[in-house]
Every structure is written in structure tokens, then in C-alpha cells.
Amino acid sequence: MTLSVQKRREKQKAELRSELVAAAHKLVQEEGYEGLTIRKLAKRVGYAPMSVYSYFADKQDILFALAEDAFETLARRIEEHPADDPVEALKAVMTEYAAFGLGNPNEYRTVFMTEKTRLPEGRSYEDMEESNPAMKVLISRVEACVAAGRLKGDPRAIATMLWTVGHGTISLLITFPFYPFGDPEAYVKRMCNFMMASLSEQDIPPLTETPVDC
Amino acid sequence: MTLSVQKRREKQKAELRSELVAAAHKLVQEEGYEGLTIRKLAKRVGYAPMSVYSYFADKQDILFALAEDAFETLARRIEEHPADDPVEALKAVMTEYAAFGLGNPNEYRTVFMTEKTRLPEGRSYEDMEESNPAMKVLISRVEACVAAGRLKGDPRAIATMLWTVGHGTISLLITFPFYPFGDPEAYVKRMCNFMMASLSEQDIPPLTETPVDC
DNA sequence: ATCTCTTTTCGTACATGTACGATGCAACGT
DNA sequence: ACGTTGCATCGTACATGTACGAAAAGAGAT
Secondary structure, eight states: OHHHHHHHHHHHHHHHHHHHHHHHHHHHHHHOGGGOOHHHHHHHHTOOGGGGGGTOSSHHHHHHHHHHHHHHHHHHHHHTSOOSSHHHHHHHHHHHHHHHHHHOHHHHHHHHSSOOSSOSSOOSHHHHHHHOHHHHHHHHHHHHHHHTTSSEEOHHHHHHHHHHHHHHHHHHHHHOTTSOOOSHHHHHHHHHHHHHHHHTTSEEOOOOSSOOOO | OHHHHHHHHHHHHHHHHHHHHHHHHHHHHHHOGGGOOHHHHHHHHTOOGGGGGGTOSSHHHHHHHHHHHHHHHHHHHHHTSOOSSHHHHHHHHHHHHHHHHHHOHHHHHHHHSSOOSSOSSOOSHHHHHHHOHHHHHHHHHHHHHHHTTSSEEOHHHHHHHHHHHHHHHHHHHHHOTTSOOOSHHHHHHHHHHHHHHHHTTSEEOOOOSSOOOO
């Protein structure tokens, strides 16, 4: 029964890992994001500091795990959102996404604004789409708009452009809170409406490998 | 001559500071961005590590100083750019800006993607516009487009929206190089052209403090 | 039961940013 | 000339992430 032993080991390891994530979560709740240190986390679960590295490659890996939890909450909130009109449904993705980013700047930052030295255990962008539930629902709602004739063009390209603008909006609002964007929510809605109005009047070609002249 | 003494002191200090910046620059050239440490920098100029803190508040401050140099180069490159048509001149700002960001990801990151705990010695967004030469030229070229009747609406709002999209484009390209945007330059041009086409068909209202419903 | 090999745990050590306070020096008031 | 005051310099110390390798624990073969 070598296999079953292997499995048990892996399950144990996964359990300990999520115990660590839970402890990290609590630590962040109690002492703030910068209060999360390897040593404190280890002490919480009764480990030696270096033992944490049996479960996480480095500190970033822990932060990613925390952020992943948060993003799952986001995906759930998006799904729960009413979606009568396909365009409104798509707008809801962007506004929920923005609300999440503004409400969870640390998590947003670790996922979307930190250097990706190594992609976390995955290998291609497909992992990113798989692992980022928000991206999946974004594409599917773009496809719904295209199917309904409300948008025209390549769904992936449209989704990528929406992502680009949404990310630009959120990350600037996070990084420069003192810049006079005006009301953050109003600015998010402005960009969202602007994009939908603009996209609905153009046929968006697929993303291409070859450079194109101006 | 109390004043002259004061001035001399300040000048000396400024000189030493730029000597430090120069040394930091050389260090980065030679050993890469993460090779820049306070201790190495201090050793280069024959100081004790802690003496560096007489000239910089912290390490971020040094990185900002390095980035400022780089951004001045960017501003110069933009100014040098041919600008027959006002719309083309505006597009040139975005493409040059993007080329700079993609070519100097570290500097771009320190200025636009790191947490702003304390704004560097300044106090309001005006400092940011003053200190960021690229922003100044962006606004002035937007104003030129509005004056020429090629764009309609509030120049600051238009510039901010362009900045938002440009930043989203650059920062995603920097952060997710493996995502299939296609050719980076092509993607930059796509977003640039898309924005100009879209903006030219809408009247952009000023940024507002009050939230607006959808 | 004993030995071997793998995996998990952890002790030690190091580089780094930086807080705190001491030291020395230069300008100034008397 | 002399004490005072302010400031530049720096020595020491600490928290932190983490590399390296040792110790311990567990599984399988004999």
C-alpha cells in the first residue's frame, strides 16, 4: 500500500499547509499585513521558523496563498451578482473587481503588482486563467455579450483590454490615493462605462504576435 | 554671513547626495538592481552604512532618486519627438512612455507600483505633476488636441484616463510577461489607438468628487 | 529487530534595512 | 578664549528573510 501511504502523507501535508494559512490569516487580522513574519507565524503553530519552508517556498508564497483565498471570495461575490442584461453583467464584473481591489489592496498588490520571479508552481498563462476565477468569469461574460450582439470581436482580446483598463484604474487608485481622481467609485464607473461604450462601437481583432504599424 | 554659510552647507550636502546617487547608479549598472544595498553603497563612497541616512530617508528614497533621473531622460525623449499632428503628438507620449516602462521596469515599478507610505518630501498631487515631467507634457498635448478640436472635454480628465490606460497596459506587460498579450509593442499601439479613437467620439466631463450612479 | 534511505524538522549563520544613541566637529554667542 | 548648540558621522544592535546542513523521524528491506 505504498500509494495509500503516499496519499496520506500528502493529505497531512496539505492540512498542515492550510493550518499555516489560517494562522497567517489570523495574524494579519490581528497585527496587520506587515505584522506577518515567518518567525511569528512559526511560533503561532509551534514550529521552528525554518519549518515553515517545508510548506511554502518563501514568504511570497504565503502571501499568494492568502490572496488566493481572498480572490475566491471575489469570484463568489461576482457570481452572486444579478445579471439580467449581458452588458450590465459584464459591467458588474468590473465594478466588483474594483471594489475588491480597493477593499483588499494588499492582496491585490501581491497578485497583480509584484514581480513574478517564479510563477507559483504553474507553468503557463492558462494556469493563471484557471487559478484566477475572476478572469474566467470575465471571459465568459464577454462571450455572452458577443453572442448577444452587444459586442463585436475576439472575446479574449476584449477581455484582455477590459482587464488592462480595470487594472490600470484600480492600481492607480491604490498607489496614488492623493491624486485627484475624484470619488474612486465614480472614477471606476467612468472608466467602466467609457470602455463599454467604446468597445460596443468597434470590432476588436484578436491579439497578435506580429507587430503592427501605427 | 550666516546665509552664505547655510547655502554652502546645503550645496555641499546636495553635492554629496548626487555623488551617492551616481555611485548607486554605477552599482546598479554593475551588479543589477538587487545588488544595490546600503552597505555596498556606503563602502563605495567611503562612508559608514548609517551615514547614507543623512542624505536619504530610507532605501526607497534612493530608488526614487534613481528613478527620477531615468524619468528625466524619458521627458527629454518625448520632447524630442516630432509632433506635426496634435493627435500623433499625443500618441507619441503614450508610446514613448510605454517603451520607457518596458525598457526600465525597475524604475517604473518604484515610481508607479510601490506603496506610497510617505510622498517624497512633497505634499499634494501638484508636486507629482511638477516632479513627473511626463505628466506635464501629457496634459499640455491633450490641451493641444482639445484646442485643435480633435478631442472634446476636460483636459485633465482626458489626460488622467489616458494615464490610467497607459499604466494598466505597461504594468500588466511588466508583471505578466508570459500572458499572451501578443507582441508588447503591438498591444501598446492597440490600446493607444483604441483610446484615441474612443476619446475622439465622446465629450469627457471633468473628474468629480461626488459619486455618480451607473 | 536492525539497517538504510528518504523526508521532515530545525539550529545556526548570514546579509540586509534601519532604530537608537554616542562621538566629534564646526559655527555661534558671550 | 570658552562653553554651547546643532549637525554630520558612525558604532552597535535588532528584526527579518532565508541558505545550508545537521538531526530526527519515519518507511521499507533484510
